[in-house]
Amino acid sequence: PVADKQCEVLVLGSGPGGYTAAFRAADLGKKVIMIERYASIGGVCLNVGCIPSKALLHMSVVLNETREMHHHGITFAEPQIDTNKMRAFKDGVINKLTGGLSALAKARQVEVVQGYGKFSSSHTVTVEKADGTTETIGFENAIIAAGSRVVKLPFIPHDDPRVMDSTDALELAEIPKRMLVIGGGIIGLEMAQVYDSLGAKITVVELGDTIIPGADKDISKPLLKKIQKQYENVFLSSKVTNVEAKPEGLVVTFEGKKCPATDTFDRILVAVGRAPNGKLIDADKAGVAVNDWGFIEVDQRQKTNVDHIYAIGDIVGQPMLAHKAVHEGKVAAEVIAGLPSAFTPMSIPSVAYTDPEVAWAGKTEQQLKDEGIEYEKGAFPWAASGRSLSLGRDEGLTKALFCAETHRLLGAGIVGPNAGELIAEAMLAIEMGADMQDIGLTIHPHPTLSETLGFAAEMAEGTITDLL
Ligand code: FAD
Numbered sequence: 001p002v003a004d005k006q007c008e009v010l011v012l013g014s015g016p017g018g019y020t021a022a023f024r025a026a027d028l029g030k031k032v033i034m035i036e037r038y039a040s041i042g043g044v045c046l047n048v049g050c051i052p053s054k055a056l057l058h059m060s061v062v063l064n065e066t067r068e069m070h071h072h073g074i075t076f077a078e079p080q081i082d083t084n085k086m087r088a089f090k091d092g093v094i095n096k097l098t099g100g101l102s103a104l105a106k107a108r109q110v111e112v113v114q115g116y117g118k119f120s121s122s123h124t125v126t127v128e129k130a131d132g133t134t135e136t137i138g139f140e141n142a143i144i145a146a147g148s149r150v151v152k153l154p155f156i157p158h159d160d161p162r163v164m165d166s167t168d169a170l171e172l173a174e175i176p177k178r179m180l181v182i183g184g185g186i187i188g189l190e191m192a193q194v195y196d197s198l199g200a201k202i203t204v205v206e207l208g209d210t211i212i213p214g215a216d217k218d219i220s221k222p223l224l225k226k227i228q229k230q231y232e233n234v235f236l237s238s239k240v241t242n243v244e245a246k247p248e249g250l251v252v253t254f255e256g257k258k259c260p261a262t263d264t265f266d267r268i269l270v271a272v273g274r275a276p277n278g279k280l281i282d283a284d285k286a287g288v289a290v291n292d293w294g295f296i297e298v299d300q301r302q303k304t305n306v307d308h309i310y311a312i313g314d315i316v317g318q319p320m321l322a323h324k325a326v327h328e329g330k331v332a333a334e335v336i337a338g339l340p341s342a343f344t345p346m347s348i349p350s351v352a353y354t355d356p357e358v359a360w361a362g363k364t365e366q367q368l369k370d371e372g373i374e375y376e377k378g379a380f381p382w383a384a385s386g387r388s389l390s391l392g393r394d395e396g397l398t399k400a401l402f403c404a405e406t407h408r409l410l411g412a413g414i415v416g417p418n419a420g421e422l423i424a425e426a427m428l429a430i431e432m433g434a435d436m437q438d439i440g441l442t443i444h445p446h447p448t449l450s451e452t453l454g455f456a457a458e459m460a461e462g463t464i465t466d467l468l
Pocket of ligand 1: 012013014015016017018035036037038042043044045046048049050051053115116117118145146147148166167187277280281312313314315320321322323324325353
């Protein structure tokens, strides 16, 4: 097809990967067009992912803390909850960020075309707009940043408004009496926490034998113990095999060790993972290979099998996280501009922003065992941290794993309030090749939770042998 417009770099999708790539390419002097189907740019992360969930989780943590404060001698009245105002706060945060992005795009003369884009040849994308018209955009290079979508299960009536995905759950349409969360991963547990603190009775059902598959079990255990006490039920090694929508509720059939055969819930949140959008963009018309799962395979420079077409973010593989997309986006833009960039991180950190937070970076202990790597371990319980006890919390743990030979940090796991912030130090240590002495001899401010990584390193080194 003949192009209506031409650009040097076309970016398909405006999530954290897409906008980062678009802005970097424009900063490097390229003429950029970014295509986004929705009016608001920022992708899943800003509109229906990382940011709105964190806005709600903040309110949830405040609610939980005020309820615990009677242990400290301070008693609050039962909070008045206005979900309309909560929603407005969350939407305000989103609007500030997406509005900021639009201004940043304008300042760089990145043109944003609204509509659904599909490849129409190896050098064109045709965009279908809301009014039914189409526009074909020609490009020298393209960066596919079309992200992912929620996975649906065939035996669940997804059309019933009582069945929610994460996007629906973030809307806070109603606080149900009893809610089932299918999937004990990060997204399911974060939303479970929000609804629990707002008064819903939560049941979590997870196929695996523990929550947050992928995290070190020592690190996920304190969260598991807490929610086992707090929620109505946490069913592990269990699954939902059927859901029937009846007027009186959603009748769920379970299979597993400790769960009932059936139970009825007011609402269900399905959080069983996300699927890449690779098969929804006519990639074949550009000759771009998409695998059976819908992922687009790329090399370290984010190149697909087609030399001038790149892909980044959720659509290229796990972990589906915003910070991975951002770094990949920078690499793709820089490679197009002729810079010698490559995506070669030592690790990509993960965080569950639950309460306590669960964060990890590098190898888990199980991975080191499976790979036959000799390691030394330091695990510092927060019950011995003055700062943690001052917060009224003692369930945290900081675990650091070092190479037995080089003493370099290979992995770390942290559970406790603010673990997500604390893991950044471990990440820097992994990237810099820091060893246990580097971390142990670094003077951490006292009393902080950050000290716990220093102590864990000293425990591995043997310079701390007993806890105060
Ligand atoms: P996306 O953000 O998915 O953006 C893709 C964009 O492309 C979308 O705006 C989409 O509309 C658009 N698009 C797709 N196809 C087309 C097309 N054909 N034409 C035009 N436009 C198109 N990650 C974290 O790191 N931290 C978190 O705390 C976190 N929390 C999350 C919470 C939830 C509830 C969810 C669902 C996800 C969360 N994530 C989190 C994951 C994170 O949102 C994603 O990893 C990230 O958004 C991926 O970025 P991306 O650029 O690859 O694509």
